[in-house]
Amino acid sequence: MFVYQGKMNWWTYAKDETFVVVLPNGPVRVGDSVYLFWKWTVDAKGVKNGNVFQTISVDSVTQTSATDVTFVLKGSWYSFTVTTKGGYENISIVMRNPQGGVSDPMPLKREWQSDKELTGTTRIWTGKFKWMNFAQDEHAIFIVPDGFGEGKPILSTWQWTKASSGKTKVPSFRAEVQRNVTGLGTDTVEFSYKSYYDIKCTWDGKKDQLDVWITEGAHSEDVGDMVRSAIIERQSHSHDLNPPDTTLTKGECELRLPQAQASLPRLLCPLPFPKGLLETLAHTAAFVDQCGYLAKYAQDHFIALDADYHKALELINSLKAEIVNLTKTRDDLIVDRDGSRSKVKNLQDALDKALKDIEQLQKEVARLQECIADDALKDAEAAKLLQKTQQELKTEQGKVAGLTKEKAELKAENDKCQATILGLQAQIITLETTIANLKAELTVKITENKNLTDKNIQLESDNGKLEGTVKDLRRELEAALARIADLEADGTKQDNRIRELIDEKSKALSNASVADQRAATAESTVAKYKKWAFKNKVVIDLSTV
Incomplete structure (x- = not known):
């Protein structure tokens, strides 16, 4: 605020x-x-x-x-x-x-x-203010922005007719907090605050009126009764999109393994299932993300509709307030118009009377002139009477002219008031039509809000179930990944063993090749000795070798 x-x-x-x-x-x-x-x-x-x-x-x-x-x-x-x-x-x-x-x-x-969100009922009172010889018949306004309560703000301002400094029309604004608050929750609340003066306020809930007393030293005075000019019922605005939890109770139960029953309709038609555990988990996570997106979209759409709903409510309230202002202005203009009509009627009556008097005077003048013409009346008294009568005739004619002018002015003012009244009535009809249209839109938006809330609850329920499925699949994935890691470790060990066996085989083959070479050399040497022995006829007994 x-x-x-x-x-x-x-x-x-x-x-x-x-x-x-x-x-x-x-x-x-x-x-x-x-x-x-x-x-x-x-x-x-x-x-x-x-x-x-x-x-x-x-x-x-x-x-x-x-x-x-x-x-x-x-x-x-x-x-x-x-x-x-x-x-x-x-x-x-x-x-x-x-x-x-x-x-x-x-x-x-x-x-x-305000330095924080206001949650209490805002009230604004206005009225007349008087204080000693410093303020007489001045306007004043008092505001409780956050309702009644100890330590809650209280604002006030009034105008000094002539301040102690000698200046005139000086505003006096005060922003303090309520102290010594009593009667909360009743029809009579009292509180006080100090801002140079000691100011005590009493709120009468039945009249919604604020009585203000000011004390300075030994002097205390009732400075005025303020009437409520505006009220704002503030409420904390929130929406719980989660279903309410049931009351927890303690008890005993027998436990059984869960049955594999589907909570959602089973799709038996051919589906594009991926191959492999990881692909299946990736697609499942994508479906869960899509469910989350749909739930978030429904929630955002609901919040937008709800904001439009409350905006329309505020617009309706402001239009109602404007209608009240227009109605009051219209009533004031009707009173002015009726007063103007009464003035016109009185002036018309006065004009008719003056015209009758003029007509009688004209007849009297004609009669006297006829007497003068016929009888050659030269009497001075008769001439004086004629002159006086003519003077009265001119005076009455001047009055008639003035009344005619005033009548025309009042008629013009009356026509202007009538045109203003017709314009205000047209505005009221337009505003009432706008309110009816807004109420119809509110009804539609309330229905949309309810449908979106139901869909959002269902989506969140489905999302929760899918998240549970993802958790199970993730556990299976972790087990599979652990098994894969074990298998990879075993494979590494087998690869190392195979490399060792290959190395041993290569070494054995190398040793066998050396042995073959030695055997060939030995056989060559034996053949050489056999040849020498045969040539020299030496018998070599190899059975003992």
Whole structure:
């Protein structure tokens, strides 16, 4: 929530008056409500110090920079163009009316912003404020942004008619926290806060009215009763997409092995199954990811629809508030129109009476002139009477001319009021039609939300079952990979053994080759000796060798 304060200046009707603007949701979007509060120095009817509190919905938003916007508020009579500056640190407001009147830009400074999410009920009270000789018949506003409670914020601002410094129309903004809170949960809540003065507030829940007492030293005074001008019921907004858990109970049961029963319909048609465990696991993981994608898409779509739903609700509430403002303006114009008609009727009666008097005077003048012509009346008294009668005739004719002019002006004003009433009635019909259309859209979106919630729950259930299947397959994969690792280790050992046997075989073959060479050499030597012995006839007995 953002609260701004500045000065209202509008022609001769508002001169240097304290101007308060509240953005209940902080940064605005189309359809948000905005609260504006000021007072007229003197209004068009001549009434002095009349308070004005308006609730207007944001009609359009234009982004001017990364952190700032310009948005338009279209009220029942006045419209406001608001431009933020410095990331909503300040705002500038230009005020317009249907007759082409435009104000100079009115700067307002942000005096307070919430530092956390507000969850309590926001209430805004406005009324008249008086305090000794410093404030008389001034406007004041009190705000509890986060409801009642010890340590919760309390905001207030009023205007000094003449401050102790001698300056006039000085705003007095105060942001404190509630202390000594009593009566929470009842129809009477009391709290206090200190900001130079000791300020005590009592809330009457039956009237939703705030009574304010201020104490300074020994002087204590009831400064005014504030009436509730706006209320915002804030609730924490969340959605639990998981089905509720059942209550846990303790007991005994007999355990059996699970039955291989399918929780989903079995597909018996030919399917493109991959070959191998790893390929099957990869495809299973892809299907689980697809289920997760579908569940996430359903959840995101639900969140988007839910946001549109609540946005439509806010728009309906703002339109209802605008209808209330339009209805009040229409009723005021009807009262003005009826008053104008009454004035016209009174003027018409006065005009008719004056015309009758003129007619009688004209007859009297004609009669006297006829007497003068016929009887040659020269009497001075009769001539004086004739002159007096003619003077009265001129006076009455002047009155008739004035009444005729005033009647024409009142008729023009009455026609203008009637045209404004017809325009407001057309706006009310348009707004009521918009509300009916929005309610129809809400009904459709509520149905879509329910269907998406059901689908999301089913998808999450299926996703959980598939994740269980993936876990089982992953365990089988881990076992298979472990078996593969063992087999690879055995294969490595066998390869090493084979290499050793090959080396031993190569060594044996090498040794056999050497032995063969030696045997051949020995056989050659034996043959040589046999030949020598045969030639020399020497008998060699090899049986003993």
